[in-house]
Amino acid sequence: MPVRHDPASRGPTPMIRSRLSALLSDGLSAAQAAGAVAATPPVTFTLERRDDDLAHYSSSEALRLARIVGAPPRAIAESIVAHLPPSPAVSRVETAGPGFINFWIDDAWVLQQLSAITAAGTSFGGSSAGGGSRVQVEYVSANPTGPLTAGAGRGGVVGDALARLLDACGYEVSREYYVNDAGHQVEILGQSVYHYYAATLGAGSSFPADGYRGDYVAEWAEQIVRDDGSRWLGTGGPSDARGFEARAVEIGLAAIRRDLDDLGIEFDEWFSEQAMRDRGDVDEVIHVLDEQGFVAQRDGAVWFIGGAGEDDRENVLVRSRGDPTYFAVDIAYHRDKFAKRGFERVIDVWGADHHGHVARMHAAMQALDESADAARLEILVTQMVGIRTDGALGRQGKRSGKFVTLREVLDEVGPAATRYFFLSKAIDSQMEFDLELAKREDAENPVYYIQMAHARCAGIQRTAETARTAAGAATLTPDDVALARRLLAFPEVVVDACHNREPHRVTHYLLDLARVFHSYYNKHRVVTDDADRTARRLELVRAVQQVLANGLGLLGIAAPERM
């Protein structure tokens, strides 16, 4: 499923990689037509961006071709190179080592591309790779039974960045939050809050066995007392609590929205579980499954029995007491996404604690046949976020009330650093968030380093507005070209990050670009009395600023003009 190379992408400035890949294909065809290389099935040449002493771009395809063709890789590489059509972008091609084909990008060509970057503006880096295909990204979807945890923040930031990436790559993206405003947990929340509500008003009620114990429960109760007075008294019984539950959920959801707003995370759709249940979708999907023979009755409960070959075991759909499980509801929900709303692809971003749910959801989707192509439902599992406070790793658990909230993290380190931190690691690696360290190192945080690079670009242009220059004819240095060449790699990074579902690639690219730029800044002066060189370097700086801004935009991090 991961796509490492995207020959089809088109943008204002075609990716260098795509150009070279096409060039190599032509070279191979020509070599084969000339009889220099044996016939092969169509070959897609992948290219690695190295940008080091060995090459700017390199392909090792000849090494793999050697097996198919039955010739020495070095000879194949040389034949391809000998038949390569000329390209203005390429200054030099050579074979090296066991059979690598190495490309050097032409300096003048690179500098010419700068105007295309600034002309493309905010769209530079984007592409039409997605072809407008409809993708839904569902993330956060935390129960409104308490404040968002730091872990939920990770999922939120990752889902949001993924949505931004997909959008930039030409997909039609819908961002969704699935609101679990029904079911057992909501009942318990209602009872928990009611306990404090009644107590505040001098009435008594028992605290539920598995009740929520966080401080916020009493706070929510107080808010309801303030807003609604005693009108809910006497309704808190388990069978008559719908309205009260809904009030509690409302308060929980409002708090969640505030956190997400502050993090810059938005949704197109807040999908209500309760509304879906009210439409009868859960009964409907169980009926559909039953018709296809995936349902069995046992021990008074209704079970889903996965198809042969599924390694997932059997799971309950309807409890013996008559209410549907989360599993059943989630199947109905996903059926809604595919069959009713017609998304071509759905990406769910889940927390690590849901990983056990992945296999059975795929099994259920398989059974429903709504996504016979298993790739239509992608489930990304973000790993745990350990919060380190005072050197100790705290245990997380919403019901116990012992967890670090996203709000606490936001208040400590701010939205930019929070987003940066979550987006600097691969999602499948567990990470440690040391609050003390994040606080203490505030000024050292890499996110400010990147933002500083952007602010510097802006500052240089402010200086240039009032600068006096005379005519000159200075040429640019290899450092100018190297910086420009790095900018041209941005679209490649974006499409890779998108297709591999790895937003952290953008983060690392930006850090690298900022490093190169800061170094350049210290070494070379942009605004001088040499009018020609100043103009050319200003164009470079504008392009750097554009790429930094676009990259930060993909991460949802502000790009300040001044710091």
Added chain:
RNA sequence: GCCCCCGUAGCUCAGUGGACCAGAGCGACGGCCUUCUAAGCCGUGGGUCGCAGGUUCGAAUCCUGCCGGGGGUGCCA
């Protein structure tokens, strides 16, 4: 027991089949402000890529086993 993720520099993490791919940030140490923001730059030190096999022309990267850490494993969500 079974399932998932991880094990790379003192710390937090990139790199997941290619040849200078052994890296970054932070921390440590030493330099650099009369010039576009020193929230910066330059330099030094630091790792048998958990261990053992295997596949391959080539493995930090793929496979197997083991060891270690975290999480999941409910008619909770």
